[in-house]
Amino acid sequence: xxxxxxxxxxxxxxxxxxxxxxxxxxxxxxxxxxxxxxxxxxxxxxxxxxxxxxxxxxxxxxxxxxxxxxxxxxxxxxxxxxxxxxxxxxxxxxxxxxxxxxxxxxxxxxxxxxxxxxxxxxxxxxxxxxxxxxxxxxxxxxxxxxxxxxxxxxxxxxxxxxxxxxxxxxxxxxxxxxxxxxxxxxxxxxxxxxxxxxxxxxxxxxxxxxxxxxxxxxxxxxxxxxxxxxxxxxxxxxxxxxxxxxxxxxxxxxxxxxxxxxxxxxxxxxxxxxxxxxxxxxxxxxxxxxx
Amino acid sequence: xxxxxxxxxxxxxxxxxxxxxxxxxxxxxxxxxxxxxxxxxxxxxxxxxxxxxxxxxxxxxxxxxxxxxxxxxxxxxxxxxxxxxxxxxxxxxxxxxxxxxxxxxxxxxxxxxxxxxxxxxxxxxxxxxxxxxxxxxxxxxxxxxxxxxxxxxxxxxxxxxxxxxxxxxxxxxxxxxxxxxxxxxxxxxxxxxxxxxxxxxxxxxxxxxxxxxxxxxxxxxxxxxxxxxxxxxxxxxxxxxxxxxxxxxxxxxxxxxxxxxxxxxxxxxxxxxxxxxxxxxxxxxxxxxxxxxxxxxxxxxxxxxxxxxxxxxxxxxxxxxxxxxxxxxxxxxxxxxxxxxxxxxxxxxxxxxxxxxxxxxxxxxxxxxxxxxxxxxxxxxxxxxxxxxxxxxxxxxxxxxxxxxxxxxxxxxxxxxxxxxxxxxxxxxxxx
Numbered sequence: 001x002x003x004x005x006x007x008x009x010x011x012x013x014x015x016x017x018x019x020x021x022x023x024x025x026x027x028x029x030x031x032x033x034x035x036x037x038x039x040x041x042x043x044x045x046x047x048x049x050x051x052x053x054x055x056x057x058x059x060x061x062x063x064x065x066x067x068x069x070x071x072x073x074x075x076x077x078x079x080x081x082x083x084x085x086x087x088x089x090x091x092x093x094x095x096x097x098x099x100x101x102x103x104x105x106x107x108x109x110x111x112x113x114x115x116x117x118x119x120x121x122x123x124x125x126x127x128x129x130x131x132x133x134x135x136x137x138x139x140x141x142x143x144x145x146x147x148x149x150x151x152x153x154x155x156x157x158x159x160x161x162x163x164x165x166x167x168x169x170x171x172x173x174x175x176x177x178x179x180x181x182x183x184x185x186x187x188x189x190x191x192x193x194x195x196x197x198x199x200x201x202x203x204x205x206x207x208x209x210x211x212x213x214x215x216x217x218x219x220x221x222x223x224x225x226x227x228x229x230x231x232x233x234x235x236x237x238x239x240x241x242x243x244x245x246x247x248x249x250x251x252x253x254x255x256x257x258x259x260x261x262x263x264x265x266x267x268x269x270x271x272x273x274x275x276x277x278x279x280x281x282x283x284x285x286x287x288x289x290x291x
Numbered sequence: 292x293x294x295x296x297x298x299x300x301x302x303x304x305x306x307x308x309x310x311x312x313x314x315x316x317x318x319x320x321x322x323x324x325x326x327x328x329x330x331x332x333x334x335x336x337x338x339x340x341x342x343x344x345x346x347x348x349x350x351x352x353x354x355x356x357x358x359x360x361x362x363x364x365x366x367x368x369x370x371x372x373x374x375x376x377x378x379x380x381x382x383x384x385x386x387x388x389x390x391x392x393x394x395x396x397x398x399x400x401x402x403x404x405x406x407x408x409x410x411x412x413x414x415x416x417x418x419x420x421x422x423x424x425x426x427x428x429x430x431x432x433x434x435x436x437x438x439x440x441x442x443x444x445x446x447x448x449x450x451x452x453x454x455x456x457x458x459x460x461x462x463x464x465x466x467x468x469x470x471x472x473x474x475x476x477x478x479x480x481x482x483x484x485x486x487x488x489x490x491x492x493x494x495x496x497x498x499x500x501x502x503x504x505x506x507x508x509x510x511x512x513x514x515x516x517x518x519x520x521x522x523x524x525x526x527x528x529x530x531x532x533x534x535x536x537x538x539x540x541x542x543x544x545x546x547x548x549x550x551x552x553x554x555x556x557x558x559x560x561x562x563x564x565x566x567x568x569x570x571x572x573x574x575x576x577x578x579x580x581x582x583x584x585x586x587x588x589x590x591x592x593x594x595x596x597x598x599x600x601x602x603x604x605x606x607x608x609x610x611x612x613x614x615x616x617x618x619x620x621x622x623x624x625x626x627x628x629x630x631x632x633x634x635x636x637x638x639x640x641x642x643x644x645x646x647x648x649x650x651x652x653x654x655x656x657x658x659x660x661x662x663x664x665x666x667x668x669x670x671x672x673x674x675x676x677x678x679x680x681x682x683x684x685x686x687x688x689x690x691x692x693x694x695x696x697x698x699x700x701x702x703x704x705x706x707x708x709x710x711x712x713x714x715x716x717x718x719x720x721x722x723x
Contacts, residue, residue: 012303013307040388125534146537251361
């Protein structure tokens with residue numbers, strides 16, 4: 001039996017699975033994006049109408065884009081910087097450091113739904129922990145999830161809960177992989193700790209920062225659980241994120257065609273943003289061994 | 292080629308083949324019923340009761356309330372739905388999308404008497420001239436008030452109209468030393484039935500034209516209704532209201548059950564909830580207050596049963612549905628079940644045994660004055676989302692009342708037009 005045929009036989013389970021559950025739904029969603037389709041009945045082909053309505057007549061599309069961009073713009077750097085600083089703190093050879101690393105990691109394993117319910121109570125304007133703590137400092141806490149100005153910052157603060165999770169562990173591993181001789185040489189040259197951080201540490205872990213910036217941007221653009229559980233897009237659509245809007249269109253309004261078009265637009269936006277990040281990475285990412 | 296290689300290839304081939312073999316669980320029952328699970332204490336299984344005397348067996352598989360619509364939708368789409376579904380969401384949303392089988396032929400064959408149901412509930416079962424379901428249970432809304440709080444402030448007569456509600460509320464509102472609300476008379480935006488909606492109905496608001504194709508939202512009735520709600524909330528203080536509402540939860544943290552809200556429009560399940568979480572609460576139940584010279588109006592939703600398309604045994608499913616809605620079963624159900632629902636069957640609802648229950652007559656009376664929450668079935672979720680948005684913007688004084696109503700009406704109309712265009716297209720295709 002030819003080797004090529006054998007290879008195909010062994011790959012066939014994956015190919016069949018991927019074709020059935022990956023490519024087929026992918027292509028069908030592209031087709032449905034050109035239709036009006038409520039899932040229960042036959043699709044009605046309407047050409048580019050969905051795309052036209054989304055881009056020119058739908059105010060909630062632009063609101064959701066703005067909300068998602070805001071969330072992404074603040075959440076991504078705060079989370080990456082937070083995880084990196086925590087990793088630096090935990091990159092010490094002190095007694096009990098392993099226990100500390102475990103303690104910092106634990107909050108990240110709590111599921112999204114449970115976390116959302118907990119944080120709803122933390123953000124409670126009257127009896128919530130956050131406003132009580134602010135009260136001790138003589139500050140009047142805002143209404144948080146009930147205030148359109150504070151609802152997104154509240155969700156961004158909530159996202160910092162997981163800075164001690166997998167992201168921190170990867171940074172920790174990257175920090176521990178930095179060759180010691182670089183620091184020794186730097187010390188011999190008389191540099192201080194800040195210079196060491198910006199000229200040795202950051203460049204050496206820049207590939208990892210780049211990796212997480214891509215992952216976090218993609219994850220932030222798909223934010224859903226928090227808004228779905230805690231705010232349902234309110235107040236005043238201030239937490240109407242793109243994915244939540246897509247969900248509403250697909251499963252509340254039974255408008256799968258429109259939702260498919262939204263999904264494809266999201267894919268296009270995510271692709272553009274990722275390509276831009278790759279382009280920018282040439283300026284700040286240092287790969288060992290490159291000229 | 293080696294034996295090992297042949298064996299591996301054959302195994303992979305057989306595995307792939309096995310994936311396509313249809314699953315047969317060897318059912319010991321004839322039809323499957325998916326009721327939406329309510330309280331975990333519900334101790335009365337309709338299928339068990341039916342199976343005692345029937346020639347065929349029904350299996351009841353309660354599905355959780357959360358996301359039950361998605362589960363039913365997935366089952367219908369996969370082509371393996373249960374034989375009967377039970378739902379609370381508007382039947383027309385499902386009927387208009389050909390998700391259910393029309394029951395007219397079964398009704399005619401059996402000469403089924405639909406007059407046993409409350410008229411308003413039976414009307415909900417119709418779509419495009421056909422019947423798609425049978426109402427099983429319902430809820431009824433009435434006006435609850437906290438008698439102890441009323442006594443504390445010397446209020447002896449409960450309110451009959453919204454003016455009195457406002458006056459009483461002003462009197463009984465309490466704040467703590469930090470000027471935070473701790474007790475409020477009434478909150479028009481708290482609860483499942485929006486006060487603005489009730490007032491609009493009381494003023495005669497019709498949200499859609501008779502043919503169901505033209506939306507009416509930017510009306511005098513809606514302006515009056517939203518103005519009342521906005522002015523009421525601003526009288527107390529918007530931020531104060533939002534802060535207080537943030538402390539509400541479910542069960543014993545519910546605003547009325549915890550004693551923080553003295554008056555509320557609540558449904559007929561609440562006497563049992565109050566008995567469970569705060570049995571010492573001394574409360575009264577009266578008709579929903581009226582607006583100016585209008586009559587009291589309430590709302591009622593329906594738990595209905597229907598046969599999804601592609602159901603394997605529609606005839607047997609119909610027999611079980613008749614049993615579910617029958618007077619005798621409904622009486623037994625109301626006696627034994629811990630679910631706190633009303634019967635959609637008038638004969639069962641008016642059974643003398645239940646009329647002696649405290650407050651029951653009020654709920655029955657409100658049933659006669661109920662309006663359906665399924666206002667625009669083909670744009671149901673869009674309607675309520677735009678309604679909520681418009682109300683929120685008006686309360687927060689964002690833009691003008693007129694602009695908010697016009698924009699909401701336009702968006703609902705756009706969605707409705709698209710839905711009808713699609714519905715007409717599918718209907719034509721099916722007829723061809």
